[in-house]
Amino acid sequence: MERLIERLIVVSRWALVPFYLGLVLALFTLLAAFLRELHSAVTNAMTFSEHQAIVKVLSMVDLTLMAGLVVIVIFSGYENIVSRIDPGGTRDWPAWLTTVDFGGLKKKLFASMAAISAVTMLKALMKLEETVSETQLYWLVVINLVFLLGYLLMAVADWFAAKAPKG
Template sequence: MQKIIERVIFISRWIMAPFYLGLVIALLVLLFKFGHELLHFVTHAYDSDESDIILGLLALIDLTFTGSLVIIVIFSGYENFVSRIDAEGHENWPEWMTKVDFAGLKQKLLASIVAISAIALLKAFMNLDKGVDEKQLMWLVIIHMVFVVSGVVLAWTDRLSEKSH
């Protein structure tokens, strides 16, 4: 009975595979949104002032960071929880894709969230002259600081756990 239960639990990891395929579809949706933002950015560049150009660039960078984050989650999650990906025969295979463990995934995930949060905060600061709500700005700073502190605490606890092994 124990062997059967363990086999079922081991096979159940494949339930996660559709989640990663769903993230690939979400990445395509993000690509569509990036294309839309890029088209808007290019077509309105002539009439835009410097701050609008910077905000447009920040929006594109934000979407790029988010896409990179999705890729990290797809590859690392699949490798760590479902099955190894055979990199043989793929000459341009990025080296990091088969080397990110769960602790590394958490750190990369939080670092990406901090970067995305920083971009949102920078956008808000760029819009100060357009009457950004001070309460909203305060909450953006608080949330960003929570992400930063969480990242430091996570890195610190991972470091402590490495020393104890």
């Protein structure tokens, strides 16, 4: 009975595959949004003010960072939980693609979230005179600081764990 339960638990990891496939579809959704932003930036480049152009570029940077975060989650999650990914002799794969463990994933996730938060805050600063209230800006700064503090605490905890005697 115990072996059956263990086998069921091990096989259950495949239930995550639809989640990863859903994230692949979400990646294409981000691509569509990026292309829409790019098209808007190119077709309206001559009419944009400096601030509008910067906000448009920041929006594209934000979408790019988010897409990178989704790719990291897809590859590292699938590789660490579901099944090993065989590059099949493909040389153009980044070296990290199939080697991100949970510690590395944790660091990449926090760094990406902090970067996305910072870009969102920059966009808000660029729109400060138009649509962003001081309260909204305050919360954007607080959220960004929370992400940065979390990343710092995680780095300190990892440093202490690495320094701790093994065994």
